[in-house]
Amino acid sequence: MNAINPDEILKAIAHPARLQILVWMKEPEQHFSEQLHPLDLGVCASQFERCGLSQSTVSTHLATLQRAGLVTTQRVGQWIFYRRNEETIAAFLQHLKTTL
Amino acid sequence: MNAINPDEILKAIAHPARLQILVWMKEPEQHFSEQLHPLDLGVCASQFERCGLSQSTVSTHLATLQRAGLVTTQRVGQWIFYRRNEETIAAFLQHLKTTL
DNA sequence: TATTCATATCGATAAATCTCGATTTATCGA
DNA sequence: TCGATAAATCGAGATTTATCGATATGAATA
Numbered sequence: 474m475n476a477i478n479p480d481e482i483l484k485a486i487a488h489p490a491r492l493q494i495l496v497w498m499k500e501p502e503q504h505f506s507e508q509l510h511p512l513d514l515g516v517c518a519s520q521f522e523r524c525g526l527s528q529s530t531v532s533t534h535l536a537t538l539q540r541a542g543l544v545t546t547q548r549v550g551q552w553i554f555y556r557r558n559e560e561t562i563a564a565f566l567q568h569l570k571t572t573l
Numbered sequence: 574m575n576a577i578n579p580d581e582i583l584k585a586i587a588h589p590a591r592l593q594i595l596v597w598m599k600e601p602e603q604h605f606s607e608q609l610h611p612l613d614l615g616v617c618a619s620q621f622e623r624c625g626l627s628q629s630t631v632s633t634h635l636a637t638l639q640r641a642g643l644v645t646t647q648r649v650g651q652w653i654f655y656r657r658n659e660e661t662i663a664a665f666l667q668h669l670k671t672t673l
Numbered sequence: 674t675a676t677t678c679a680t681a682t683c684g685a686t687a688a689a690t691c692t693c694g695a696t697t698t699a700t701c702g703a
Numbered sequence: 704t705c706g707a708t709a710a711a712t713c714g715a716g717a718t719t720t721a722t723c724g725a726t727a728t729g730a731a732t733a
Binding site for chain 1: 592
């Protein structure tokens with residue numbers, strides 16, 4: 474269920490920083506090994522500021538990814554951890570492959 | 574050769590009208606059977622005005638698709654025919670599948 | 674050559690997106 | 704409860720994108 478919205482997903486990944494974030498999240502241990510929290514929880518929001526944008530801008534981009542259903546979040550204490558939503562991503566890729 | 578530019582392609586297909594045009598072009602005989610010219614040539618530019626936008630806007634969108642390498646053009650007399658660039662599209666889908 | 678037709682380009686406006694710093698909200702620990 | 708930290712939201716300015724009508728270009732035809 475929870476049908477994907479291809480148009481919204483396309484707009485979401487059509488921004489270099491947002492696409493970069495998704496790609497980074499594919500291999501957390503590769504790119505976020507310095508994170509103090511266990512990576513099983515996901516990647517802490519602040520980690521993504523390495524893309525060179527401000528905290529507020531990164532937060533906006535993460536919200537866009539979440540609205541498109543590409544990531545899920547989990548609050549743990551004062552931190553919020555992001556993870557890829559592999560189901561949505563796979564469904565989108567499949568849809569694009571058959572549609573485009 | 575002629576490497577694809579994933580960022581540019583993503584921006585190109587992240588607009589509903591442009592995506593629609595690409596999808597329409599997948600089955601020309603399905604959507605453009607009323608075209609007077611043989612569909613082997615491609616789809617005549619004016620055909621795409623059915624998306625509800627003006628001639629100049631459609632022309633701009635077609636140029637965007639072309640710049641991204643998603644379509645090729647062929648001038649025949651006063652008409653310009655558009656065709657999908659299947660190589661680029663396939664390469665892009667493959668890239669997205671392995672990257673995203 | 675003048676006219677018509679198809680398409681591209683230009684110039685302008687409107688709308689959407691991007692980005693930031695400042696502020697707010699939420700949670701933690703002392 | 705207070706101060707610190709993390710993240711979201713707000714408000715504003717800047718940039719980009721979308722769109723149109725008008726005009727230019729290029730080719731066909733009378």
